[in-house]
Amino acid sequence: LQERRHLERDLRQAMAERQLELHYQPLANCDNARLLGFEALLRWTHPERGPISPAVFIPLAEECGLIMQLGSWVLRTACQEAATWPADKIVAVNLSPIQFRHADMAKEVLTILDQTGLAANRLELEITEGVLIDDTDRTLETLNALKAAGVRISLDDFGTGYSSLSYLHRFPFDKIKIDRSFIWEMEKNPDSMSIVRAVIALGRSLRITVTAEGVETAEQRDLLIKAGCDYAQGFLFARPLSPEVFEAFVGAPALAA
Ligand code: C2E
Ligand code: MG
Ligand code: MG
Numbered sequence: 394l395q396e397r398r399h400l401e402r403d404l405r406q407a408m409a410e411r412q413l414e415l416h417y418q419p420l421a422n423c424d425n426a427r428l429l430g431f432e433a434l435l436r437w438t439h440p441e442r443g444p445i446s447p448a449v450f451i452p453l454a455e456e457c458g459l460i461m462q463l464g465s466w467v468l469r470t471a472c473q474e475a476a477t478w479p480a481d482k483i484v485a486v487n488l489s490p491i492q493f494r495h496a497d498m499a500k501e502v503l504t505i506l507d508q509t510g511l512a513a514n515r516l517e518l519e520i521t522e523g524v525l526i527d528d529t530d531r532t533l534e535t536l537n538a539l540k541a542a543g544v545r546i547s548l549d550d551f552g553t554g555y556s557s558l559s560y561l562h563r564f565p566f567d568k569i570k571i572d573r574s575f576i577w578e579m580e581k582n583p584d585s586m587s588i589v590r591a592v593i594a595l596g597r598s599l600r601i602t603v604t605a606e607g608v609e610t611a612e613q614r615d616l617l618i619k620a621g622c623d624y625a626q627g628f629l630f631a632r633p634l635s636p637e638v639f640e641a642f643v644g645a646p647a648l649a650a
Pocket of ligand 2 (some may be wrong): 602
């Protein structure tokens with residue numbers, strides 16, 4: 394408990410002292426590695442402890458109420474930076490379910506787009522099914538308002554959690570991201586391969602594009618190409634890029650994978 398209190402105190406300080414930065418991981422066409430854009434991933438370098446994983450501090454920020462402020466900063470920064478990229482590159486931003494319970498989420502996103510000058514169709518919001526679990530009318534209203542404005546909505550980590558197919562039915566997602574656990578098991582486990590194929594087929598028939606997460610090997614990529622997967626993201630293509638190395642990637646038409 395004490396450890397968490399310290400971390401919470403440090404996170405508040407990190408936000409004030411700009412110890413946080415965004416790294417950007419390329420999203421590419423599965424078969425020709427053409428660069429579609431980048432997913433913004435939050436990084437925290439603690440002055441004493443070094444890098445702390447977002448898998449640790451995002452849940453903490455959600456519990457202690459810092460996620461609204463943190464999430465706004467991420468969204469604004471990512472949109473500001475993406476507005477300077479070539480106009481055919483999109484930016485994907487992760488949103489916490491808690492941000493969605495906030496009544497004015499659609500308004501906030503649209504205001505940020507307006508202020509940063511980023512076209513709505515260059516922003517992709519990644520949400521997990523947690524957003525839809527307490528599926529209030531307001532959540533759907535928010536998602537529909539964003540979609541109507543041209544923002545794309547993608548369902549992250551698909552296949553973990555409940556993965557209720559009714560989510561796909563209730564809200565017209567633009568993209569499904571297959572969770573990396575399935576991609577890693579694909580080669581050894583025929584059942585995982587079947588699930589990956591089924592999700593790709595499902596996406597295809599619902600006209601939802603499919604991204605595979607965590608693609609690390611050429612073998613995985615080849616299996617995904619054969620299965621008809623649209624996009625891929627993973628260390629095979631590129632790691633999340635720090636601001637120092639990002640410049641070399643942003644103008645590239647395709648990745649070397
Ligand atoms: P996510 O949205 O599913 O992001 C993908 C995660 O997979 C990232 O971890 C990325 O570094 C990692 N990854 C990508 N390709 C590979 C690969 O080939 N191999 C391996 N081993 N890992 C790969 P990261 O950056 O640690 O982020 C973890 C999670 O934290 C994210 O999962 C997302 O849920 C959350 N997160 C990160 N940034 C934000 C943010 O700004 N806001 C919110 N709400 N959540 C965030
Ligand atoms: Mg994501
Ligand atoms: Mg994911």
